[in-house]
Amino acid sequence: xxxxxxxxxxxxxxxxxxxxxxxxxxxxxxxxxxxxxxxxxxxxxxxxxxxxxxxxxxxxxxxxxxxxxxxxxxxxxxxxxxxxxxxxxxxxxxxxxxxxxxxxxxxxxxxxxxxxxxxxxxxxxxxxxxxxxxxxxxxxxxxxxxxxxxxxxxxxxxxxxxxxxxxxxxxxxxxxxxxxxxxxxxxxxxxxxxxxxxxxxxxxxxxxxxxxxxxxxxxxxxxxxxxxxxxxxxxxxxxxxxxxxxxxxxxxxxxxxxxxxxxxxxxxxxxxxxxxxxxxxxx
Amino acid sequence: xxxxxxxxxxxxxxxxxxxxxxxxxxxxxxxxxxxxxxxxxxxxxxxxxxxxxxxxxxxxxxxxxxxxxxxxxxxxxxxxxxxxxxxxxxxxxxxxxxxxxxxxxxxxxxxxxxxxxxxxxxxxxxxxxxxxxxxxxxxxxxxxxxxxxxxxxxxxxxxxxxxxxxxxxxxxxxxxxxxxxxxxxxxxxxxxxxxxxxxxxxxxxxxxxxxxxxxxxxxxxxxxxxxxxxxxxxxxxxxxxxxxxxxxxxxxxxxxxxxxxxxxxxxxxxxxxxxxxxxxxxxxxxxxxxxxxxxxxxxxxxxxxxxxxxxxxxxxxxxxxxxxxxxxxxxxxxxxxxxxxxxxxxxxxxxxxxxxxxxxxxxxxxxxxxxxxxxxxxxxxxxxxxxxxxxxxxxxxxxxxxxxxxxxxxxxxxxxxx
Numbered sequence: 001x002x003x004x005x006x007x008x009x010x011x012x013x014x015x016x017x018x019x020x021x022x023x024x025x026x027x028x029x030x031x032x033x034x035x036x037x038x039x040x041x042x043x044x045x046x047x048x049x050x051x052x053x054x055x056x057x058x059x060x061x062x063x064x065x066x067x068x069x070x071x072x073x074x075x076x077x078x079x080x081x082x083x084x085x086x087x088x089x090x091x092x093x094x095x096x097x098x099x100x101x102x103x104x105x106x107x108x109x110x111x112x113x114x115x116x117x118x119x120x121x122x123x124x125x126x127x128x129x130x131x132x133x134x135x136x137x138x139x140x141x142x143x144x145x146x147x148x149x150x151x152x153x154x155x156x157x158x159x160x161x162x163x164x165x166x167x168x169x170x171x172x173x174x175x176x177x178x179x180x181x182x183x184x185x186x187x188x189x190x191x192x193x194x195x196x197x198x199x200x201x202x203x204x205x206x207x208x209x210x211x212x213x214x215x216x217x218x219x220x221x222x223x224x225x226x227x228x229x230x231x232x233x234x235x236x237x238x239x240x241x242x243x244x245x246x247x248x249x250x251x252x253x254x255x256x257x258x259x260x261x262x263x264x265x266x267x268x269x270x271x272x273x274x275x276x277x278x279x280x281x282x283x
Numbered sequence: 284x285x286x287x288x289x290x291x292x293x294x295x296x297x298x299x300x301x302x303x304x305x306x307x308x309x310x311x312x313x314x315x316x317x318x319x320x321x322x323x324x325x326x327x328x329x330x331x332x333x334x335x336x337x338x339x340x341x342x343x344x345x346x347x348x349x350x351x352x353x354x355x356x357x358x359x360x361x362x363x364x365x366x367x368x369x370x371x372x373x374x375x376x377x378x379x380x381x382x383x384x385x386x387x388x389x390x391x392x393x394x395x396x397x398x399x400x401x402x403x404x405x406x407x408x409x410x411x412x413x414x415x416x417x418x419x420x421x422x423x424x425x426x427x428x429x430x431x432x433x434x435x436x437x438x439x440x441x442x443x444x445x446x447x448x449x450x451x452x453x454x455x456x457x458x459x460x461x462x463x464x465x466x467x468x469x470x471x472x473x474x475x476x477x478x479x480x481x482x483x484x485x486x487x488x489x490x491x492x493x494x495x496x497x498x499x500x501x502x503x504x505x506x507x508x509x510x511x512x513x514x515x516x517x518x519x520x521x522x523x524x525x526x527x528x529x530x531x532x533x534x535x536x537x538x539x540x541x542x543x544x545x546x547x548x549x550x551x552x553x554x555x556x557x558x559x560x561x562x563x564x565x566x567x568x569x570x571x572x573x574x575x576x577x578x579x580x581x582x583x584x585x586x587x588x589x590x591x592x593x594x595x596x597x598x599x600x601x602x603x604x605x606x607x608x609x610x611x612x613x614x615x616x617x618x619x620x621x622x623x624x625x626x627x628x629x630x631x632x633x634x635x636x637x638x639x640x641x642x643x644x645x646x647x648x649x650x651x652x653x654x655x656x657x658x659x660x661x662x663x664x665x666x667x668x669x670x671x672x673x674x675x676x677x678x679x680x681x682x683x684x685x686x687x688x689x690x691x692x693x694x695x696x697x698x699x700x701x
Contacts, residue, residue: 006288006380007380008379009367009379010377010378011367011378012376013370040404040407041404041407047396048393048395119387120390123363123384123386123387124390124409125367125384126408126410274313275316275317277368277369277370278370279313281369282306
């Protein structure tokens with residue numbers, strides 16, 4: 001029993017709106033207070049996902065490896081024309097696939113997170129964004145494993161980008177922020193209409209081909225749009241530049257993409273916070 | 284009230300009967316909320332209704348408020364609103380302190396994790412810090428009685444063990460406010476009693492409790508006051524005994540169930556058929572009244588002669604509990620059945636059953652042989668009388684006397700007490 005100062009919570013129909021800008025402080029405070037829960041859920045998700053598996057996280061390596069081997073083969077057989085890339089093709093493609101999978105897996109995991117949590121969401125009150133946030137754990141963990149594979153390939157192909165590699169960290173963070181921000185909104189939608197989860201599955205499957213993951217950025221007219229319109233592409237292209245030891249070729253695109261990612265996260269989180277109770281009611 | 288842990292004022296919550304419209308309204312509400320429009324929430328749109336309207340109460344530290352009402356009266360909705368899972372449409376809820384919920388026991392348990400791991404996860408969900416869980420870990424395990432299975436995945440737990448563990452974690456969060464939603468419905472008698480003890484213990488330690496239950500016994504035991512949500516959304520608030528009496532009276536006033544009705548031919552019969560049943564009170568055309576004489580008249584059509592047949596009757600109350608049995612151990616007289624239709628009268632000198640709706644099951648037996656049996660001979664409503672208590676399920680009679688100091692004799696002055 002915590003006597004003395006008791007935290008007071010007030011629920012009204014417009015509680016969130018009435019708080020105005022103070023709501024951002026509340027959001028951060030709530031998230032901070034729930035840090036232990038976040039850690040618990042993250043830990044739980046990781047433990048559970050590998051508990052009934054013999055190879056465990058090694059499976060995470062198989063998918064990018066097979067994809068890259070397939071495309072390297074197709075390319076070398078000239079079955080699929082792939083132009084010159086900044087880096088040796090296997091390194092270029094593997095890094096692309098690995099970063100894309102971080103984005104894609106985060107997006108689909110966060111989208112289905114609330115719906116998968118079941119009664120936890122509909123019957124218990126706690127900052128629910130923690131559920132979505134904890135869904136990032138597994139994609140992020142597997143990303144870390146795959147980085148080892150990328151490192152091995154970089155050694156084999158003698159790619160040594162130097163200190164600028166560290167600039168990849170903010171790029172990866174932006175990728176995560178974008179996926180998480182979109183995921184926060186989609187997780188709500190998916191709680192009510194489960195079609196969203198399926199839709200995301202399809203988008204994620206074909207999305208890889210709508211970004212210069214396995215091919216160099218297109219130079220011909222209609223296809224260059226792909227790079228401008230896909231907010232993920234500038235992040236990927238910038239990371240390729242960095243890995244090759246070059247300056248970022250399109251800083252303006254990167255800036256737009258970064259802004260988009262941060263807006264996604266901010267707006268997504270705020271939206272989540274405002275509507276979560278109304279959505280729960282209809283889950 | 285300064286010490287109030289839960290304050291609810293003018294609370295309203297509306298729901299929509301149609302799923303499609305509910306989605307549409309939801310989108311409209313969210314949209315206007317996001318752009319900051321204020322909308323008139325008093326207005327009901329097509330298909331909407333007030334699940335709760337103008338509900339107000341407060342619960343002080345160390346107090347337990349019961350919430351009763353029939354299914355669909357809005358009890359769980361109220362609890363979810365106070366828990367903060369749902370947002371109100373009207374009014375205001377203030378909750379002070381840490382909230383423990385026994386709404387969905389074991390929510391957040393992962394079947395693949397062991398009991399030990401789940402205690403930590405569930406504890407964190409309910410707002411406990413790691414060191415708090417560490418400190419109370421043994422207590423939690425001990426209360427749940429699952430030491431032997433602590434490291435087994437909970438998917439291998441029996442539902443009782445699962446329940447016990449969930450309950451145990453929830454009540455060990457040392458909540459300032461505890462919300463209980465019919466959580467005790469499962470679990471065996473011993474554990475129920477343990478849970479109620481724990482709830483009383485929390486109460487005496489200053490936890491404010493909101494207790495939703497269908498069990499009048501549990502409500503009587505742990506609550507001080509009750510909120511009755513029945514029929515009208517706003518509810519009736521008062522002392523537990525008083526509110527329970529209102530609730531019971533309201534249930535009995537239900538016009539669809541009148542006095543004894545004709546039963547069908549019986550669910551099981553051989554050579555004997557009970558063709559009609561009539562249950563009368565003190566006079567032939569009055570309904571049965573609690574504590575008074577009751578006569579049950581049966582029309583029996585037999586194809587054979589049976590000497591010394593026995594009548595057996597069972598009374599099931601509205602909670603489907605078997606409350607009384609009349610069989611060869613406590614029924615005198617026997618029936619000689621002739622071929623053809625016969626009227627049998629069965630006399631109960633004092634119908635000492637609590638006022639309620641009862642299902643009367645029973646039939647005729649010849650030794651071990653069932654001649655006729657019906658699971659629903661009649662549905663009767665036993666009415667309230669002046670001499671029946673408000674609480675409890677059993678009806679006892681007693682007499683109080685003053686015994687002289689030496690213990691040798693009774694004083695002439697006598698008093699009656701129920």
